[in-house]
Amino acid sequence: MTPTAPPTPAQLMDQLAQAAAGYYRSFAAVAAERGLTLMQGKMLSLLRRPMPMRTLADLLACDASNVTGIVDRLEARGLVSRETAPADRRIKNVTLTEEGEDTVRQIRAELMSSLTGLEGLDEEERITFQRLLARVFPAA
């Protein structure tokens, strides 16, 4: 059906736009099932280990004042907690609670099963895909 001609960088960029939109559409749907917004879900997923609010702001590409509100709501639900760092008392480390860890596990599992195409890639394709992604979007 589709011609096998090499896509121009512009066409590739369109495909990327669609992929990124598709990813967040799935992510938002999975988060919404648990009454979480996209941002709240993103933040929980980032918290593999405790980290300062400042770091979260950088990773989420948003203002620090923004993180305050998001953590407020997650803390009110008992999914994360704030702990002042003893070494530098300005810093507050955000940590997942037990319930928060559970939620993240569920979100990850459902997201995975919702991205059906991922399971279908064989080992070599996964290597290739990861390399291409890493090249186009190098870790900041």
Next chain:
Amino acid sequence: MTPTAPPTPAQLMDQLAQAAAGYYRSFAAVAAERGLTLMQGKMLSLLRRPMPMRTLADLLACDASNVTGIVDRLEARGLVSRETAPADRRIKNVTLTEEGEDTVRQIRAELMSSLTGLEGLDEEERITFQRLLARVFPAA
């Protein structure tokens, strides 16, 4: 540096999360340079040709009422216009104005030059990348 072992689907999903975040970080930055929000930029980019607000809501994965507000602001800036479809007078087609077309062209160009990794892919890599993206995120 990184071992060349095949990534697990879970690791690949993390890479995808990072790529999607990186894409929208660039996109939002480019849009912001023109005083546009991420959503406004997304909508403009979708308008290669006129389309009903309902369709835009589906593509942006948001509520129809949301589209009303976004189009209101873009229209107030003279970037798009609403035109009632003669065949079905319930439908309003959103169209880019001349200035809107210019803006989209600029956004696309800057986004492209901001995703530096894209230009570096040779033809074969582009084919591979596009196929992988299309497989994991099939067109809805």
Next chain:
DNA sequence: CTCGATAGTTAAGAATGTCAAGCACTCTCG
């Protein structure tokens, strides 16, 4: 110890997301 920088909070206003209700229009069916 004072000064400049950093982490986090607060507050005000714009933009977006969600939900329910409403209006205009189309379509179907009797």
Next chain:
DNA sequence: CGAGAGTGCTTGACATTCTTAACTATCGAG
């Protein structure tokens, strides 16, 4: 034709997020 169901868009109320600026507390360098 005409009533009712369904669709497209708008409006209003409210929660969340984004943006900006000011403010407090703390750290670190001189």
